[in-house]
Amino acid sequence: MLTDLGQWHIFKIVLGDDQVTDAEKGQNLGGFSRRDFLQLGSVGTLSTMYACYPQESLIGEGSIQAVISPPQSVDDHSWKDIRESFILDKGSVYMNNASLGLPPLEVVQAVTRGYRAISKDPIAGKTMLQEIITQRVKPQLSRIFNVENSQIVLTRNASEGLYLQSLGLRLHPGDEVLITTQEHPAGYRPWRVREDRDGIRVSEVFIPSPFTSKDDVINRIRNSIKTETKAVSFCHVTRGGHLYPVKELVELAQEYGLFSLVDGAQAVGQFPIDLADIGCDAYSASLHKWMLGPIGTGFLFVSQSGRSAIQTSFSADATTEAPAYAPPGTVSLPVYAALETALDILTSIGLHRIEDRCRFLSDYLKESLKKLGGVQVLSASSTKLSCPGSTIFEARGIDAVNFVSVMAQEHRIHVDEHQRDGHNAIRISTHIYNTQEEIDRLVEALKQEMKKA
Ligand SMILES: Cc1ncc(COP(=O)(O)O)c(C=O)c1O
Structure with a gap:
């Protein structure tokens, strides 16, 4: 397939044997040999790739992606080839995706190609x-989250989007915004700015960790709504991995005529999300945690209804139709462009398969921890209350902060702590490339540390 995109050509080359032969015989591969293509892909899994390059000087410096054949089962064996796309140091175990995810090699190569081209x-x-x-990353992102292309802008991270949505919301002195006690600093700090700057009131609704039920979360927020309340702002998945009933909370907000602003940093990339169906006014997320994107990527979504409510600081000419939410100035184009590869890989695997794989691993972890004794798992086993990838627990005699450095230094296992919500908890966030064997290694190391304690 050959498409003309302005001065650029996009090839889609399917590497079944017949097509490869045809491509080798008959098509201009833009200076790439079949071997080059294969080297750029992930060994054994690569089935389809694209080449996009200018007609003349930059041939070979454009975007090329591997599209990965989806695994047919959740077990480690089925995900072995995908795991080979991640170039983490051999011998290290990485279980801190909720802080910063790992991009696959193809994404790292896409960033490099972009820098070379520029x-x-x-x-x-x-x-x-x-x-x-504009032609590939944003449309693809919009498709994944089922929104209009014009409703999404790229940001450097979730925090940038959260500041933009919170600082922009039209509010008057005395108006109240409800947040919850489980917000990340980027979820509450912009509201503190609004308190100081605009005289609004920010009230925290206490949500216990772990949650007792979806209804309990909804009722606690419902019971906090007053006549001054104008908006609710909460995370879709908390830093500790609890899953808020996002759609029901948005419906609650709509019932009372409140704006709903959501922090999706920990949600996107772990399971399919339909923002049109959720119906919130604004949603911000990182693409460098679970979405396999390069570091320094995120997005802000503002719905049609949110447009009239959320002002932009960036343009005096901005209108409700053209709100100009994108942070202005030069951005890291190679990094943003490499999202194309991350999104292609993510969609070719399928978010539902990623969800199942992450759930399989965290279920195995929870079971292993429960067998250990002296451990209290704080993440719900219900899929309605916990996200697929993050698990928090407390272990007898273990200080969580100290444990993080001991694990890194003595066991080469990278985890995080969750000393929030009244816990002294350890957070394990496992993604598609982690394995049961790695979880066994973690649990064994924990056992040793508990014995020492
Ligand atoms: C719930 C939540 N919101 C927001 C953020 C901030 O994300 P970013 O670093 O991409 O701005 C994090 C980061 O860990 C988070 O856990």
């Missing part, structure tokens, strides 16, 4: 990367 020919390279972002 360094070789800055103007043509810039144009190429901008086209990849």
Whole structure:
């Protein structure tokens, strides 16, 4: 398939034997041999790839992606080839995806290709990367979350989006915003700015950890709504991995005529999310945690209804139709453009398969921890109350902060602590490339540390 995209050509090459032969015989591969393509892909799993390059000077410097064949089962064996796309140091175990995820090698290569292109020919390279972002990254992101292309802007992270949505919401002195006690600092700090700057009131609704039920969460928020309340702002998945009933909370907000602003940093990439169905006014997320994107990527979504409520600080000409939410100025184009590869990989695997794989691993972890004794798992086993990938627990005699460094230094296992919500908890966030064997290694190391304690 050959598509003309302005001065760029996009090839989609399916590497079944017949097509490869045809491609080798008859098509212009833009200077790439079949071997080059295979080397760029992940061994054994690569089935389809695209090449996008300018017609002349930058041939070979554009975007090329591997699209991965989806695994047919949740077990480690089925995910072995995908695991090989991640270049973590051999011998290290990484279970801190909720802080910062790992991009696959193909994404790392896409960033490098973008930098090469822009360094070789800055103007043509810039144009190429901008086209990849507008013609491929944003439309794909919009498709994944079922929103309009014009409703999404790219940001450097979730925090940037959260500040933009909170600082922009039209509020008057005395108006109240409800947040919950389980917000990340990026979920409550912008509201503190609004308190100081605009005289609004921010009230925290206490939500116990772990949750007792969805209804308990909803009722606690419902019972806190007053006549001054104008908005509710909460995370879809908490830092500790508890899953808020996001759709029901948005419906509750709508019932009372309140704006609903959501922090999706820990949710996106772990399971399918339909923002049109959720119906919130704004939603911000990171793409460098669970979405396999390169570091420094995120997005802000503002719905049609949110547009009139959320002002932008960036343009005097902004209108409700063209709100100009994107932070202005030069951005890291190679990093944003490399999202194309991350999103292609993510969609070719399928978010439902990622959810099942993450759930399989965290279920195995929870079972193993329960067998150990002296451990209190704080994450619900119900899929309605916990996200697929993050698990928190307390272990007898273990200080969580100290445990993080002991595990890194003595066992080469990277985890995080969750000393919030009244816990002295350890957080384990496992993604598709972790294995049961790694979980066994973690549990064995924990056992040793508990014995020492
Ligand atoms: C719930 C939640 N919100 C927001 C953030 C901030 O994300 P970012 O670093 O991408 O801004 C985090 C980061 O861990 C988080 O856990």
